[in-house]
Amino acid sequence: MSLVAVTRKEYLDSIRSYTLIGLIILFVVFTTFLAGIQWIPDLSGTSPSGDVNTLALLNSMRQPALYLVPLVGIMVGYKAIAGERSSGSIRLILGLPNTRREVFFGKLLGQTAVVSTAILAGYGAAALVALVSYDSFALVEFGLYTLLTLLYALACVSIAIGFSASMRSRTRALAGAVTMYSVILLFWDGITALLQTAIIGYEVPVGEQPAWLAIFSSLNPSTAFAHAARAILPAYREITLFPYLETNIWVDWYGFVVLALWIVIPGAIGYLCFSRADID
Template sequence: MGFPAVVRKDFRDSVRSFWLQFTTAIFVVFAVGLASIQWIPVMYQSSPVETSTLALLNSMRQPTVFMVPLISLIVAYDTVVGERESGSLRLLLGLPNSRAAVVFGKFVGRTGVITVSILVGYACAALIAFATYESFDAGIFVRYTLLTVFYGTVYVALATGFSAGMQSRQRAFVGAGGLYALVILLWDVLLFVLQMVIYGQEIPENGLPDWFKFIGMLNPSTAFMHAARAVIPEYREITFYPEGTAFYLDDWVGFAILFCWGAIPLVLGYLWFERTDLQ
């Protein structure tokens, strides 16, 4: 059977279970809604809503940061452990398939689900913007779309790592949910607490040191925005971060941080799965 067959099987299973259709519908509604926001009546000001590529990216910025990780984690958290609980994993490994083929094949299969969903949803948004906006730069939007796919892939890798390393769906779900809460909801709170512990209420005269700014950048959502600034210079107009002189605060470092967030849990999950007695 091998790696390609595992990828095909996992993708087909996602289609049969309506995961692909469900996630695609969510991204279509999400992207089309934000692209169409120009028609929402302005209740408190007389100026029209700006219609440009950058305005669309600004509308999509925070929803993307919150929604893409959530959907990716939900899609992939039980991809390995689900088959383990149902007993079908033994059959899958007996065809024969290596454990590496199972883990990485399922990662690629679920990545395919997220990729198709994002591409379809964002393509619908691009059509609306192209047809109705005052200005629309397809090159910028394509780069942002591909970066969003990469961002979703990171969280699929995280969830697949949890799924491979856990012994039950419940544990994998709690692990993925706890991670989401940490990076999306609690990171800034913990960073503020750390700042208060070290510096109190008075920020140093020269500002926070570069190493402290780097801790904030280690958040994958922040790293995503830095990566966007690296490939879309115009993105700097809608994102503002403390400047620093250290090389590790360069926007391109965001790609390295995202890669580590995806690769390390996936590899660790595989290594744990490789040593696990499935009996």
């Protein structure tokens, strides 16, 4: 086997277990519903620079996608390696002409492909609904947003695979991944608010947040995703504002750097732990 073979096996296993089919159904139902309701955000007092219908769809998809994509990434990725170690099948995989590097990155690419296929199916269905029923639709901008969502999914799967490769059991890998999910999506803003209150005070005038605190808040991958979306889609700024986080040393393009770090660092730690682990 090789990297391609491990990746292919992961993808085919998801089809055999109906995981991929289930995810596709989930994303298609989810995104077509959001596309169908055509909820227009309140843009009073502003002159939208982009297509209002497309902004409405992106606005509807924004928050749910920020939570759903990481949840799916964790659920498909946490057992990729830890599950093999718990069952003992990892010895069989490594007994074939595979290196640990090929196994690790094959798992990462395979699970990312599974999540990406579901996202593409769902977002493609939403685009089809929009093209058929909307008065106008910015397909190119929506396509860029879809590609950015795939990058966000890769970061989430990398976190899950990193935990999976670092733990001996699926239970510990799941606990670690769920903890990270909770910190990123449920507690990060709370931690930021506590730091602000303890160091600065409860109220901070708009635009006067200290640079270090604004940067800390922006290190959250979900916030980085929003910054990256603002960078490639200027009109997205109209529905994603950070009035308290404006600082001269942070620009939206740095969101891509943060996402890259969330891809590389968990993956590197996970691979290092897996490469040194005793497989018993």
